[in-house]
Amino acid sequence: MTGYLFIGIAFGVMFADKGYNFLWAGLMSALVYAGSGQYLAVNFFDPSVSLLQVVFLTFMVNVRHIFYGLSLLDKFKVSGKKKPYMIFSLTDETYSLYFLTKTPPDVDEGKFLFALSTLDQSYWIIGSMIGGVAGSLIPFDSTGIDFAMTALFIVIFVEQWLExxxxxxxxxxxxxxxxxxxxxxxxxxxxxxxxxxxxxxxxxxxxxxxxxxxxxxxxxx
Amino acid sequence: MTNLPVSFWRSLIIIVLVALTTLATRAIPFILFPNGKKIPKAVEYLGKVLPPAVIGMLVVYCFKSVSIIESPFGLPEFIAGAVVVLLHLWKRNNLLSIGTGTVLYMVLIQYVFV
The missing domain is CATH 1.20.58 (Methane Monooxygenase Hydroxylase; Chain G, domain 1)
Structure with a gap:
């Protein structure tokens, strides 16, 4: 889960580099909430990118979510009113957490999954805002910080490979x-x-x- | 808000579009298969095998701009990538693997392979 804090910070720094302060980073992390999607989206804030391209590229990089949903159809049945948020917050990290962590026996599964997903998003929003502040205050060369996304996928790949x-x-x-x-x-x-x-x-x-x-x-x- | 690369409103529209498109990719399966509807076997199978396949694809996606013909021959990417793999196999700590790999990569491209 803390992995999200770090890649959140990296996102905030990249976004600050483009000219968007921590409030923008926080807003985007609250509304979009997608690791690789937001990294990619940093490139959309450029006059050369059309809105149609924004939609198409976002769809392409996030199309894997469809497959996550397909494997969670059963699990989310217990979520009731919280289901819309559960669907909204279905990220790579949250998805893998659902399979890595077991619901404790005396806890309601719907509530447990909801707690996981909200905590995950809090880390993400806080991380991206920290990054936004750091990026605008401390002038440091952030070239290469987007490797955080590559590293995240490699880590998930390794985790899956072990099975x-x-x-x-x-x-x-x-x-x-x-x-x-x-x-x-x-x-x-x-x-x-x-x-x-x-x-x-x-x-x-x-x-x-x-x-x-x-x-x-x-x-x- | 002075130095934005595109206007304030366009920035907001981009964020909303990215948010809605992302939400759509997450909601499609739940709209197609509401509670109680039978899920076809092939779809169930895809739900199991697609996540690892897609992550494999995303790793390739991240390395897509690396040239192995021109200097530095993708060395920073492959060194940092290999460190992430080995460190993760050793410690299984997401933050440590991602953090170390990223800092190493930044050092490599900013100071070593300039």
Whole structure:
């Protein structure tokens, strides 16, 4: 969770570099609340970027949330009135926390998940405001601070890699993206990469299902 | 508010657009499959395998502008990246891994590979 404090600070510093003070950083972290989405969004505050591009690029970098939601459909059923906020606050970090932490036995799960997500966002808002203040007060060269985002993804990647069942899809993700990057170039490789990933994973699902079916038939014989 | 790269109102509009688009990506599954509706098997499977695949894709995304042909041949990125991996395998502490990797990367590109 404290990981959010740090990448929040990094966001605040980057945003301050663009000319936006800590209030802007706080506002954005309260309304948007997305790690990589906000890092990317720092580049949108430029006359050369159209509003259509803003929507498209944001959608592309955040489209993975759709898949997070798909795996939480069941878990959020207990959330009742808090469900809209739970959906709004579904970030990478919060998502991985849902699977890393277990609800204590004497605590209501809906309340526990809600506490996790609100605490996570508080860290994020406070971090980005600290960064905003530091960025405007202390003149230091922040070149390279955006590596915090890369480091965050590497950490999540390593965490997932440690679970064996994640390795095949992780490899598919990396290889499909590399092929797509070489074929389509760095500015337009995400969408083709996603299509390749979906095709490979869904065909793998089909093959596995067929195997299971024929396995059952053989057993019955 | 004097030195904003775009106007005050445009800045607000950008923030609201980013907020709404982000919210949409989070809400779509819950709109498509409200409580009680049966989730197709293939979708359920994708829910399990897509997160690691997408994180793999995002790691590549972060390294997309690195050139291995021109100096410094992506060395700062790969050194800092490798340190994050090793440190994380060793300590499993998110803040430590991210913080060390970022500071190391900043030192590398500002002082070492100038």
């Amino acid at each position: 064996k069942k994640n390795r095949f899809p992780a490899i598919v993700g990396v290889i499909a993206s590399l092929i797509s990057l070489l074929a389509f170039g760095k500015d337009s490789f995400i969408l083709p990469a996603m299509i390749i990933i979906m095709i490979v994973l869904l065909s793998n699902h089909r093959i596995e299902e067929k195997k299971n079916k024929t396995g059952e038939v053989e057993k019955n014989d």
